[in-house]
Amino acid sequence: MFAALATLVFLRCNHASAQEVIPADIGVVLTAAPTSNLTTGQSVDFVITVTNYGPGSASYLVLQSSAFMNQFANFVADPNECYLVTTVTDAYPRPNYNLNWEIANVLAVPGSQPFGPGETRSCHLRVTLTDQASAVTQFSFDVPSYFVDINPANDISAVFLIRAVRVVPILSETAMILLAILLIALASAAQVGTWHSK
Numbered sequence: 001m002f003a004a005l006a007t008l009v010f011l012r013c014n015h016a017s018a019q020e021v022i023p024a025d026i027g028v029v030l031t032a033a034p035t036s037n038l039t040t041g042q043s044v045d046f047v048i049t050v051t052n053y054g055p056g057s058a059s060y061l062v063l064q065s066s067a068f069m070n071q072f073a074n075f076v077a078d079p080n081e082c083y084l085v086t087t088v089t090d091a092y093p094r095p096n097y098n099l100n101w102e103i104a105n106v107l108a109v110p111g112s113q114p115f116g117p118g119e120t121r122s123c124h125l126r127v128t129l130t131d132q133a134s135a136v137t138q139f140s141f142d143v144p145s146y147f148v149d150i151n152p153a154n155d156i157s158a159v160f161l162i163r164a165v166r167v168v169p170i171l172s173e174t175a176m177i178l179l180a181i182l183l184i185a186l187a188s189a190a191q192v193g194t195w196h197s198k
Helices: 173-197
Strands: 024-033 043-055 060-065 072-077 084-090 096-105 120-129 136-142 156-162
Touching: 024 136, 043 060, 043 096, 072 084, 096 120
Parallel strands: 024 156
Antiparallel strands: 024 043, 043 120, 060 096, 060 136, 072 120, 084 096, 136 156
């Protein structure tokens, strides 16, 4: 199901000067498994689902992930299902990245079809958690702000990835008794040393 993720790294263009109005309600749902008790080197499977609830079509639409640095590695997806592109959003002092999934681009891509009413597309993505991931890592996909659709309330979906809790080993009862005896002996020796110095 998964194949090597084709990526292209480039600086993201500034879309602030123009907005793409979509005459439809675009909904995004992101799921992940597993999401808790995660360890370094473990794979996490994401499913990104986008639906056009109508009434119109989207001739141009891109989904974008939240920014990440080095929390993830080994991105793999099925290029027959979705083509994900990695973009650099901020190169200083360390690069921040986004994943972009172009759903439709009728004007720029020959043969591209508009994303029509009632249509749903899914993208399966697998990543590996690195030792740089924090105790709780939020990851999301959304319709970027340079798109305007009918219902922005469902334009973003997020998941929380929770690392396994590191358990500090607890001493056995016998070890605790031996430790207490050792501390008492050290305290007694220190007291005897104090008396001899007087």
